[in-house]
Amino acid sequence: MKGIILLNGEPYAGKINADGALVYCCDGAYNWAKGKVRIDKNIGDFDSLDIVPDPVPEEIYPAEKNFTDGEIAMSKLLEAGADDIEIYGGFGGREDHFIGNIHLLYRAFEAGAKCAMISEKTKIFLGSGVICMGEYLGCTISVLPFGGPLHIMGSEGLKYTYPDIIGYGECRGISNIVQSNSAKLKVEGVALVIINGGTL
DSSP: OEEEEEOSSSOOOSOOOOTTEEEEEEGGGHHHHTTTSOOSEEESOOTTOSSOOSSOOSOOOOSSOSSOHHHHHHHHHHHTTOOEEEEESOSSSOHHHHHHHHHHHHHHHHTTOEEEEEOSSEEEEEEEEEEEOGGGTTOEEEEEESSSOEEEEEEESBSSOOOSEEOTTOOTTOOEEBOOTTOEEEEEEEEEEEEESSOO
């Protein structure tokens, strides 16, 4: 099942395909998302809104809480059975929230769900094993280790060859280019994959 999380970062200006998806809107994201995409649930403490959103929230969380609104939305989507999740509005805004949003990708990854954070020009996701990249032909791709060293077992269809190991804290996976529709990367460990350019 597809899930969509709308966050109160930089508004997403592109089209969002919500067909067959559960759409959870977090707090101030309502300001840019209302009328743009169907919203199934509004979630959060709503300290960033001056109006009551539609649909009316089932629960209003306290402003001082242990979880971000995005984390609550992620938990609810995973509990609902979502296994293919897109996050919009996760870029821009406060840097601490942006880094936290990347950790939401890991939350989904650990739960076995596919998840990506998407802007008009950038897509970020986590991967392991065989990561297929052919759909990003012509795009710049960066691969970084997440949580530990990344072992590169093989690659094809990319301009540059990666080293056997990218250590945690190293930036040796920055700025490769996808050159084939069959491009792929095989890794052990968790890869943070950042796609720039093209139509995402």
